[in-house]
Amino acid sequence: MDQKSDTFEFVVTDEYEGYRIDKLISELVESVSRTYIKKLIDDKKVLCNGKPVKASFSLSENDVIQVEIPPVEVPEIVPQDIPLDILYEDDDVIVxxxxxxxxxxxxxxxxxDTLVNAIMFHCKDNLSGINGVMRPGIVHRIDKDTTGSVIICKNDFAHNSIADQLKEHSINRVYxxxxxxIIDEDEGFVDAPIGRSQNDRKKMAVVKSGGKEAYTHYRVLKRFPEDKFTYIECKLKTGRTHQIRVHMAHIGHPLLGDEVYAQGRSSKFKLQGQCLHAKTLGFVHPRTNEYIETDAPLPQYFSHLLDVLK
Known part of the structure; x- marks a missing residue:
């Protein structure tokens, strides 16, 4: 059955006199982004007094705005035969x-070419469906250029158990x-809430209000005084978006290769994204209640970089 478009209609009140139409819609329809609103306007899905207008159109009191939001088309996600480096697997979970x-x-x-495409091929239909067709089996994630351990759940029972452990911050995650x-102290921690950056909505930042609790413990593994780098281990108590990258940048030690949070820093090394690896993952097995811990070997680029720095 074909889905119908959602249509919204607003009458501009005096408090919104002079507002740009795209700004007003973004405030009144919180479910859509400013980028998508601009697309709707360009596609003539937004009318003011029955006529299409530009995104910069200035509103007057009693203007009637109509917004048509087409139904979301959910694409088919296909299994792909992509090799996987499996650290642990049973009938409930795979790391x-x-x-x-x-x-x-x-x-x-x-x-x-995502991890989900590869997992769908490997696990066939044995994946939890709690997060929908776009994210079968996925209960947490790491960034595109971060390497290392990710746990995938093969059924809803396992998914709920791992999700609860993540919520309780009981999963052991070491990066x-x-x-x-050069970090002078041998270990320390950053206890600072993280939220969306006010200056750049694509970035996260340590914020004074409105953020979520975030705690990162770090420990120095080796210092490289000549090159002015420090090799560290980070243990997460919470798992916010970009947490380690944001916290280390916040204390003046952004990650090598981080193109988002280490802007203005440069090095002689040509890297693809941040030098960050999810090494250890420990959790209580959903069915057996046994503690399971996996260790992901450092990727070749990381090991090579440590050898060069030595």
Whole structure:
């Protein structure tokens, strides 16, 4: 059955006199982004007093705005025979060592070559469905250029158990990273809430209000005074988006290769994204209640970089 478009109609009140039409819609229809609103306007899905207008159109009191939001088309996500580095697997869960340059799950404009495509091929129909057709089996994720351990759930029972452990912060997650500068103390922590950056909505940042609790413990593994880098281990208590990258940048030690949070820093090394690896993943097995811990070997680029720095 074909889905119908959602249509919204607003009458502009005096408080919105002089507003740009795209700004008003973004405030009144929170479910859509400013980018998508511009597309709707360009596609003439937004009318003011029955006529299409530009995004910069200035509103007057009593203007009537109509917004048509077409139904979302859910693309077909297909299994792909992509090799997997499997660290642990049984009938309930599978832990894989994700390589660099691989997105965990499909998203707009990127429906192939993800970890989900590979997992669908490997596990067939044995994946939890709690997160829908775009993210079967996925209960957490790591960034595209972060390597290392990701746990995937093969059924809803396992998914709910692992999700609860993530919520309770009981899963043991240890990352290795190389950051700019020499960290003097042998270990320390960053306890600072993280939210969307006010200056750049594509970035996360430590915020004074409105953020979510975020705690990162770090420990120095080796210092490289000549090159001014520090090799560290980070243990997460919480798992916010870009948490380690944001926290280390916040204390003046952004990650080597981080093109988002280490802007203005440069090095002689040509890297693809941040030097960050999810090394250890420990959890209580959903069915046996046994503690399971996996260790993902450092990727070749990371090991080579440590050898060069030595």
């Amino acid at each position: 894989v060592n994700k390589p660099k340059d691989m997105v965990v799950h499909p998203a707009a404009g990127h429906y192939k 290795h990273a190389i950051c700019y500068g």
